[in-house]
Amino acid sequence: MKTRCxxxxxxxxxxxxxxxxxxxxxxxxxxxxxxxxTVSNPLGGSMxxxxxxxREAASGGRGVGxxxxxxx
Amino acid sequence: MNTSYNQNKQTKNKLIVTFAVxxxxxxxxxxxxxxxxxxxxxxxxxxxxxxxxxxxGKVVLVDxxxxxxxxxxxxxxxxxxxxxxxxxxxxxxxxxxxxxxxADMDEFLKxxxxxxxxxxxxxSKLVSQVKIPTMPSSFLLGRDGKIHAFHRGFKGDETRxxxxxxxxxxxx
Numbered sequence: 001m002k003t004r005c006x007x008x009x010x011x012x013x014x015x016x017x018x019x020x021x022x023x024x025x026x027x028x029x030x031x032x033x034x035x036x037x038t039v040s041n042p043l044g045g046s047m048x049x050x051x052x053x054x055r056e057a058a059s060g061g062r063g064v065g066x067x068x069x070x071x072x
Numbered sequence: 073m074n075t076s077y078n079q080n081k082q083t084k085n086k087l088i089v090t091f092a093v094x095x096x097x098x099x100x101x102x103x104x105x106x107x108x109x110x111x112x113x114x115x116x117x118x119x120x121x122x123x124x125x126x127x128x129g130k131v132v133l134v135d136x137x138x139x140x141x142x143x144x145x146x147x148x149x150x151x152x153x154x155x156x157x158x159x160x161x162x163x164x165x166x167x168x169x170x171x172x173x174x175a176d177m178d179e180f181l182k183x184x185x186x187x188x189x190x191x192x193x194x195x196s197k198l199v200s201q202v203k204i205p206t207m208p209s210s211f212l213l214g215r216d217g218k219i220h221a222f223h224r225g226f227k228g229d230e231t232r233x234x235x236x237x238x239x240x241x242x243x244x
Contacts, residue, residue, distance in 0.1 A: 026207050027170040027199045033140040 105203050108219050112211055113201060115166070121174075121192035125164055127217070131242045133165045133235070135210040136199060139180035140171070144208045147226035148184040154235055155188045161243050162215075166191060170199050170207075214242050 024032065031037070053059040106112070112134065115124045135151060137144035148167075155165050165188035169177040177192060193199050202211075205224055212221040212235070221238045223231055 025200075026204060026209075027136065027138065027196065029207070030138060030140045030172060030176075 105205070106211070106219060106222075108222065110219050111217055112213050112219055113198065115191070115198070118193065118198040118201075119195060120168065120198065121194055122190060124191065125166070125189050127164050127166075127213075129215050130162050130164045131158075131215060131239060132213040132217075133163065133210060133239070134213065135165070135167045135208055136170055136193075136202075136204050137167055137208045138170050139176040141207040143226040145180075145184060146228060147208055147210075147231070148186060150226070150232045150235065151188060152186055153232075154239065155186075157236075158239055158243060159188075163239055163243065165189065168193050168198065170196065212238050212242070 049059060112132075115127075115134075133151070133154070135147065137147065151165055151167065154163065159165075167186060167188060167190050169180075169190065169192045171177045171180075171192075174192065174194070177190075181190065208226050210223045210226075211219050212223070214220045220242060221234075223234070225231075
């Protein structure tokens with residue numbers, strides 16, 4: 001009986017928590033594609049990229065392009 | 073007593089199986105994406121903003137776009153070229169916007185002018201049914217209204233070339 005109650009409680013809790021998970025469809029990713037959603041800001045990014053290139057003679061390889069719009 | 077217990081158990085099992093099968097059926101019905109050879113849904117049934125053109129007997133390119141999608145910005149000049157080259161031979165291009173705000177679409181169209189048909193799926197009814205996997209996505213329909221090709225994304229000259237080849241083949 002105790003196990004059943006516990007199982008039921010777990011199921012109810014899982015239902016409550018999992019309802020918060022949504023799959024953002026490709027056509028709903030307008031907000032994610034906003035430049036403000038990128039990890040680094042453009043000015044700071046270009047400065048650190050300049051320093052990186054001067055020091056290492058290499059550039060790029062930082063994060064991903066875009067803000068996660070799922071384009072292409 | 074034992075027989076009644078077994079019957080109850082059997083009924084219970086049948087109910088569980090029926091429920092599982094109907095759940096799977098419903099999932100498959102909703103999740104099944106359109107594929108080549110399928111008929112494209114009738115655009116008049118989705119309350120799209122704009123005038124849906126008569127596409128009977130025409131080759132149709134249906135493209136889904138949004139103002140925030142960069143490859144969509146690249147695809148517009150290519151579609152405009154196709155429109156200018158093949159519209160006289162029976163090609164109709166319909167670009168369907170999925171932006172949440174109409175103002176964003178209007179702003180996009182100011183910088184990416186298009187001579188072809190622009191519709192807006194404000195309620196996302198059509199795009200939810202078609203379930204495009206990425207932005208942009210386009211379907212090329214033959215004169216029979218069936219899907220002959222599907223393009224996932226826009227990959228510059230590669231997609232441009234594919235469009236031209238497929239359209240020419242369908243217009244023949």
